[in-house]
Amino acid sequence: MERIQQLQDNLNKVQARIDAALQVAGRAPGSAVLLPVTKFHPLEDVKILQDLGVKAVGENREQEARDKAVQLPEMDFHMIGQIQSKKANSVARWAAAVHSIDSLKIAQGLNRGMELALERGDRTISSLQSFIQLSLDGDPARGGTPLGEVTPLAEAIEEATHLDFAGVMCVPPLDWEPERAxxxxxxxxxxxxxxxxxxxxxxxxxxxxxxEAIMHGSTIVRVGTEILGTRPLA
Structure with missing residues (x-):
């Protein structure tokens, strides 16, 4: 019961911050949603979040997310971490959305993976919500799509049979002010x-x-530690 109350209190605090930021930005209540990030946290925490009304969570690691998704099929799991091309097929089997597409190769791998998952009966929903991760500083080590390649990649996602282009994901570069990013x-x-x-x-x-993100129109806010606490060691 203590963990349940702790997570409920933390959810309430973060939601209050989101609501206050929306008010300051002059935006409608509910126009930005909270995506708790559950990387490294146990399945039991995800179950508690679900019982508390959370519909979707974010994960960074393919195998960990896949294992959780198998055990908790009622929850939507969003992939928010970088994807290796060899893992795109696996991600397509469990992800409700992918926030971190950064190349045509990844997009094509996800589309093929979706087709295979549908053929095998691993999925019933025929399209994958697909976000392009932006590389604002062009540093390939941190993932993301160079800005000059964003529109062609978006068009390729839009044309893919089993991908729906949903929007973009942004992580401010380490040496940038969030407002600028x-x-x-x-x-x-x-x-x-x-x-x-x-x-x-x-x-x-x-x-x-x-x-700052909400002031500039964010519709999905990704928060981990403030809700679930310090992540256990991997």
């Missing part, structure tokens, strides 16, 4: 919205910068 990412997203003539999602903001 989110402002630039918002401009890119706005251009994509004009290009595709529809609203898109903006996965941006974590514990330390969620207010």
């Amino acid at each position: 989110f402002s630039q990412a918002r401009e890119i997203l706005s251009g994509l919205e004009q290009h595709f003539d529809r609203s898109l999602e903006f996965s941006a903001g974590m514990s330390g910068d969620l207010a």
Whole structure:
């Protein structure tokens, strides 16, 4: 019971921060949702979150997420970590959404994986919500798509049979102010919205910068430690 109350209190505190940031930004209540990040935390915590009304969580590691998804099929698991091309097929078997597509090769691997998963009966939903991770500073070591390649990659995702282009994900470079990163990412997203003539999602903001992300239009805020506590050692 103590852990249940702890997680409930933490969820309430983070949600209050999101609600306050939305109010300051002049945005509608509920226009940014919380995605708890459960990497390294046990399945029991994910079960508690589900019982507390959480519908989706974020994971960074393919095998860990796959194991959790098998044991808790009612929860939506979002892949928010970098994906190796050889793991794209596996990710497509369990992910409700992928926030970290950073190349055509990954997109094609996910699409093929979706096709195989549907053929095998591993999935019943025929499309995968797909986000492009932006590389604002062009550093390939941190993952993300170079800005000049974002629109062609978005078009390829849009044309893929089993992928739905949902929006973009942004992680501010280490030496950037969050305001600068989110402002630039918002401009890119706005251009994509004009290009595709529809609203898109903006996965941006974590514990330390969620207010800035929401000010620039974030619709999905990813928070881990502030909800679940310090991650156990892997």
